[in-house]
Amino acid sequence: MLNDCSMTQVAAGIAGCLGIEPPVDAERAYPLVGDLMRARGVERVERALLFCPDAVALWLYQRYTSWYAPVLAEAPVALPVRTMLPSVTPVCFGTMFTGVTPYVHGIECYDKHILAQDSLFDALVRAGKRVALVAVADSSFDILFSDRAIDRFILPYDGDVNAKARELIEADEHDVVVVYNQEFDDVMHATYPESKRALEALEHHITAFGELAGLARTAWAHHDRMVAWLPDHGVHIADNGHGQHGSDREDDLNTLHFYGFAPAARA
Ligand SMILES: [Zn+2]
Known part of the structure; x- marks a missing residue:
């Protein structure tokens, strides 16, 4: 069974939570997330x-x-x-951050280049938001939006990325902090998705998110805020025994996003 919500609906959903106009061609938001934000007593x-x-x-x-x-x-x-087809990272994060299909944003295979398509980053900049992107060098996030007027922190690997993200959250000088981690993908391709090392990588991502979100809870305590866990695509085991993705199958296409909302502490 394929998930109901499409990756094309994520960008407008996040824009809606921030109370800004979505990227220009983005598909409408899936309403659940905004409704549950308001149920937590947060308007934006x-x-x-x-x-x-x-x-x-x-x-x-x-x-x-x-x-x-x-x-x-x-x-x-x-x-x-x-997610989108082919279910590979530049295609899928391209769609997640523009709200349009690969045909429209222009990356329809594993090909990383700057996207001309209007994106969540552009929508945030237009709305006067201060945006930090913290990503691994040569990753899709390094390349697809590299010409945008945001603060970019491009670092060697996940540990460096997460250390910088901690600094940025504590400094509280950005409205939006986008963080990209890739260890699970690297290791499951080199081994397989449930190898010891791949599962350790999954745990590293979970731990990193827990730490960063916990830091946001204290450093951003006086702001209405959200934290989100947003993978790009899934994975299956290929005939050669390694982790693989890109195919039209449920294990590649279905991923799971998590959102948390909290109102500002009122002194
Ligand atoms: Zn991959």
Whole structure:
């Protein structure tokens, strides 16, 4: 069964939570997330942590549910999301941050180049938001939006990225902090999705999100805020025994996003 919500609906959903206009061609938001934000007593958030781990499939949550406690503790709103074809990172994050299909944003295969398509980053800049992007060098996030007027922190690997993200959250000088981690994707391609090292990588992503979201809870305590866990696509085991994705199959297309909202502490 494929998830109901499409990856094309994510950008407008996040824009809606921030109370800004969505990217120009973005598909309408899936209403659940905004409705649950308002149910938490938040009309719009002033701060957002958007944590993007690569290749974390929906089925990993089904098989390792209890491992996700640090994610659920900070972001209990679960939104199953159906990603794009081919289900590879530049295609999928391209869609997640523009709200349009690969045909429209222009990356229809594993090809990383700057996207001309209007994006969430552009929508945030137009709305006067201060945006920080913290990503691994040569990743899709490094390249697809590299010409945007945002603060970019491009670093060697996940540990450096997460250390910089901690600094940025504590400094509280950005309205939106986007963080990209890739260890699980790297290791599951080199081994397989449930190898010891791949599962350790999954745990690293979960731990990193829990720490960053926990830091946001204190550093951003006086702001209405959101934290989100936003993978790009899933994964399956290929005939050669390695982790692979890109195909028209549920384990590649179904991923799971988590959102958490909290109102500002009123002194
Ligand atoms: Zn991959």
